[in-house]
Amino acid sequence: MSSTKFILGLFDDPDDMMHGIEKLQKNSIPIYDVYTPMPIHGIEDKLGVKESRLGYAAFCFGCLGATVIFSILYYTLVHDWPMNVGGKPHFAMPNFVPFTFEWTILFTAFGMTLTFFAATHLFPGRAPRVMDLRATDDRFVIAVDAKGNVPHEDITNLLKEAGAVEVKHNNRKYVSYE
Numbered sequence: 001m002s003s004t005k006f007i008l009g010l011f012d013d014p015d016d017m018m019h020g021i022e023k024l025q026k027n028s029i030p031i032y033d034v035y036t037p038m039p040i041h042g043i044e045d046k047l048g049v050k051e052s053r054l055g056y057a058a059f060c061f062g063c064l065g066a067t068v069i070f071s072i073l074y075y076t077l078v079h080d081w082p083m084n085v086g087g088k089p090h091f092a093m094p095n096f097v098p099f100t101f102e103w104t105i106l107f108t109a110f111g112m113t114l115t116f117f118a119a120t121h122l123f124p125g126r127a128p129r130v131m132d133l134r135a136t137d138d139r140f141v142i143a144v145d146a147k148g149n150v151p152h153e154d155i156t157n158l159l160k161e162a163g164a165v166e167v168k169h170n171n172r173k174y175v176s177y178e
Helices: 014-026 043-047 054-080 093-120 152-162
Strands: 006-011 031-035 140-145 166-170
Touching: 006 014, 006 152, 014 031, 014 043, 014 140, 014 152, 031 043, 054 093, 140 152, 152 166
Parallel strands: none
Antiparallel strands: 006 140, 006 166, 031 140
């Protein structure tokens, strides 16, 4: 039994890589992931990547921030220590708006930063893990999970026919910069 976990097709040109994706999909070979050194227009549609749900997370963090500061303001200014300032009522809504708005933005920004770190596993101080170190420099990489039923030689031949300059059989999932 082979110890190969992933088959990587390394391409020089993004058009060749897109052609490789088409060939693999045409032969019903599931693609694990694609790594590129730069964004490529239309690759999400070709790979069938779902739309991001970060907007929902931002909305939830904003609602949490608005609720927290509104509760604090209401408790301190209306319930705990009511003050009569210029004859205004204790619960004057226009006075609450600037604080609520600013804390909504603050919670959203910090929440989205934490969500980004959690989703990408890029916590500060942690070395990034990639399948091939050249994927961050000058190579376009298609990673295929080798545990499928398709023979490895067929996948290798498809990648070479598509224009891969190198095909690697990785025994490990990630190569670290460390």
